Amino acid sequence: MKILCVISSNDSETVWNAFRFANSALAYDNQVSIFLLGKGVEAASVSTLQFDVHEQMGLFGDSGGTLIGCGVCCESRKDEMPSLQDELKCEMGSMQQLYVLVAESD
Numbered sequence: 001m002k003i004l005c006v007i008s009s010n011d012s013e014t015v016w017n018a019f020r021f022a023n024s025a026l027a028y029d030n031q032v033s034i035f036l037l038g039k040g041v042e043a044a045s046v047s048t049l050q051f052d053v054h055e056q057m058g059l060f061g062d063s064g065g066t067l068i069g070c071g072v073c074c075e076s077r078k079d080e081m082p083s084l085q086d087e088l089k090c091e092m093g094s095m096q097q098l099y100v101l102v103a104e105s106d
Contacts, residue, residue, distance in 0.1 A: 007040035019056035044087040068093040
């Protein structure tokens with residue numbers, strides 16, 4: 001199956017759970033993409049001791065998941081978070097790309 005998760009929150013527990021779900025789906029041989037939208041592009045900076053988002057993001061990448069950040073959302077945060085795109089270490093996408101991912105998902 002092709003699965004798409006859209007993360008639009010910067011709440012550490014919410015982001016952590018979304019990546020945990022995506023990692024579980026990858027373990028069942030699904031093709032999984034995560035699109036970070038709005039506050040979701042802050043995912044790499046919300047890790048805590050209790051909700052280790054970095055660990056889940058690493059597992060996701062190591063397991064073959066596709067991570068895409070909204071380019072416009074990252075750009076709008078460049079003054080307050082200048083290294084955001086570097087921290088995400090992912091492709092920057094667009095609404096058109098999000099549409100295609102949604103349309104192709106099962």
